[in-house]
Amino acid sequence: MTHQPLVKIYLYSKFERFWHWVQSALIILLLVTGFEVHGSFAWLGFMAAVDLHNTIGLTWLILFVFIVFWLFVTGEYKQYIPTTRKLLEVVRYYASGIFRGEPHPVRKSRVAKHNPMQRLTYLGLTAVLLPVQMATGLLYWSYNDWPAWGLDGFLSLKVLALVHLIGGFAILIFLIVxxxxxTTGHTVTAHIAAMFSGWEEVPEGEEVEDWERMSERR
Amino acid sequence: MDCLVCHEQTGTYRKFPSGAGYPAPYVEDPANPGTQKGVPFPGESKSYFAPDWSRVAQSVARPSRMNCGTCHFYGGGGDAVKHGDLDSTMGRPPKTLDVHMGTRESGGQDFTCVRCHTTHSHHIAGRIYETPAAAERKSLLQDDLGDKILCESCHGTEPHQSGGMSDKINDHTDTVSCQACHIPEFARAQSTKMWWDWSKAGQLMDGKEVVMGPDGKSVFDRKKGEFRWEKNVVPEYYWFDGTLDHVTVADPIDPTAEVWLNRPQGSADDPNSRIMPFKVHRAMAPYDKVNKVMVIPHLFPFNKDDDTAYWKGYDWNRAIEVGMEKAGQPYSGEYGFVETTYVFPTTHMVAPKNEALPCEACHSRQSRLAGITEVYMPGRDTFAMVDAAGWVGVTGAMVAVIIHGLMRFVSGLRRKEE
Incomplete structure (x- = not known):
């Protein structure tokens, strides 16, 4: 680990922390109930699992509306604009540098919370994977209304279930990683603590490069 | 049919013999003038008595369960032979056996048969033959004379209370019959005949003409062959539009496969079809090997001297010959036995609601609806390749992060030593 002095910066606002932890609970419950509905195991019982899955799915949808609203109102969506700059360095860091105690190639800062790998991952998650799960989930939920909505001609529950299942596996794998x-911060629990307090400890004195900076509001 | 069998209420009106034909004639007992001697029938232990006509005639009323049951509980030659959901236990059933017909004392509604099978000028509602049920589905409230009756006739298409998961259950009524969930098993009070092997008839079993099984029902009868009885039977499920397709004695059959003597009509694409539970009775039955048709054997003797009847002469060839001739059908003279199925829609013995099937009965890998392959069912259906790839991916991610973590830990220790 680095022996550079650390400085505390306020990285995650109250809403972001709220959103993160609520979403994490919702996702874990959705995964558990979702895989039970899929028949992977039996725990709550099919009906309870379906009921909970539906309720949580709709709750998440409401939360997601607020998240998207917040991202655009605050301009924080720019944190997710993808880049390949330093991407290879980050990959190399996690593949080898981390074992040699090298410093992280991209420093966290208020204006650049995410390293290039995180940007790509979170953009994919927020802009593609989660919306796909929400769309397929909503359609799955409204199955019995398809004829009334004129959707029964071209929608197949089987295909929908397949896409939703693939999405579920992708989210589970994301969750594990x-x-x-x-745990890869300067201590094992440093990042988790930061997501509770909002304050992340970062090495002192490192400058944020211009390209990383999200254009600040004036 | 005569009037009394349906309307008399003394319970003393018996037909002779075997519950068919006319009541026994009055034969005075010479030893006790003024009383009956009774008419015995060979093969049955009890004697038949002429009814007390005036008492019987004065008792007529709206038919009770036992009036209908006189025939419908005993179809096929005995109690619980034909229907899995109609037998003598339905004469006075507890609520646990049938919520509608269950007695008041047991908490039931005490319905008689005619409570649902309403009549108008002796046209009885609720039979299943050739008319599609769903197309003529009518509410009893709107039209008490509808020929077809279904659970929906009284309960409507949204029978469960609304809100929450009850709405989801109501969503099922366009594809799943009420009976599918609410009659989890049939023959719940006594066993029903599920297998009948006519090819074993004519012989003796262990030197005996009749062999009784553990539940007091014959498992072998020289006249009829071998039987298998089952209690608490899980139905088989098929798409059903309310009609059954029947094989008649004139229809060609394929003896190399199971012959479905009747078959539920309907399909997943048909908005009027529902998934319906059936008792499927299987049998080995005689057929014409050359003409490839089912045959009608002559079983019951015309008179004392008629030994062409199978139950007298035990000669299949002669019995089939006479039976087919009587029916005006050709017979080649060569018979064999073929496995047949006969389906009975299961609609009585509706269980109390707390015994209705849980979702998992169908929405699980061990689904009761394994044969209903036309629809995707959550919990039952899976995508083997995607599931395999998914779990490999999940396991791979777990293994990768564990290895990565161990490597960090070990390299960290080494750096400390240096």
Whole structure:
């Protein structure tokens, strides 16, 4: 680990922390109930699992509306604009540098919370994977209304279920890697603590490069 | 049919013999003048008595369960032979056996048969033959004379209370019959005949003409062959539009496969079809090997001297010959036995609601609806390749992060030593 002095910066606002932890609980419950509905295991019982899955799915949808609204109103969506700059360095860091105690190639800052790998991952998650799950989930939920909505001609529950299942696996895999990545800070629990307090400890004195900076509001 | 069998209420009106034909004639007992001697029938232990006509005639009323049951509980030659959901236990059933017909004391509604099978000028509602049920589905409230009756006739298409998961259950009524969930098993009070092997008839079993099984029902009868009885039977499920397709004695059959003597009509694409539970009775039955048709054997003797009847002469060839001739059908003279199925829609013995099937009965890998392949069912259906790839991916991610973590831990220790 680095022996550079650390400085605390306020990285995650109250809403972001609220959103993160509520969403994490919803996602875990959705995964559990979703895979039970899929028949992978039996725990709550089919009806309870379906009921909970539906309720949580709709709750998440409401939360998601607020998240998207917040992202655009605050301009924070720019944190997710993808880049390949330093992407290879980040990959190399996690593949080898981390074992040699090298410093992270991209420093977290208020204006650049995410390294290039995180930007790509979170953009894919927020802009593609989660909307796909929400869309397929909503359609799945409204199955019995398809004839009334004129959708029964070209929608197939089987195809919908397949896409929703693939999405579920993708989110589960993301969750595993994501939880592990939180342990890669300067201490094992540093990142998790930051997501509770909002304050992340970063090495002192490193400058944020211009390209990383999201254009600040004036 | 005569009037009394349906309307008399003394319970003393018996037909002779075997519950068919006319009541026994009055034969005075010479030893006790003024009383009956009774008419015995060979093969049955009890004697038949002429009814007390005036008492019987004065008792007529709206038919009770036992009036209908006189025939419908005993179809096929005995109690619970034909229907899995109609037998003598339905004469006075507890609520646990049938919520509608269950007695008041047991908490039931005490319905008689005619409560649902309403009549108008002796046209009885609720039979299943050739008319599609759903096309003529009518509410009893709107039209008490509808020929077809279904659960929906009284309960409507949204029978469960609304809100929450009850709405989801109501969503099922366009594809799943009420009976499918609410009659989890049939023959719940006594066993029903599920297998009848006519090819074993004519012989003796262990030197005996009749062999009784553990539940007091014959498992072998020289006249009829071998039987298998089952209690608490899980139905088989098929798409059903309310009609059954029947094989008649004139229809060609394929003896190399199971012959479906009747078959539920309907399909997943048909908005009027529902998934319906059936008792499927299987049998080995005689057929014409050359003409490839089912045959009608002459079983019951015309008179004392008629030994062409199978139950007298035990000669299939002669019995089939006479039976087919009587029916005006050709017979080649060569018979064999073929496995047949006969389906009975299961609609009585509606269980109390807390015994209705849970979702998992169908929405699980061990689904009761394994044969209903036309629809995707959550919990039952899976995508083997995607599931395999998905779990490999999940396991791979777990293994990768564990290895990565161990490597960080070990390399961290090494750096500390240096």
């Amino acid at each position: 994501h939880v592990y990545m939180t």
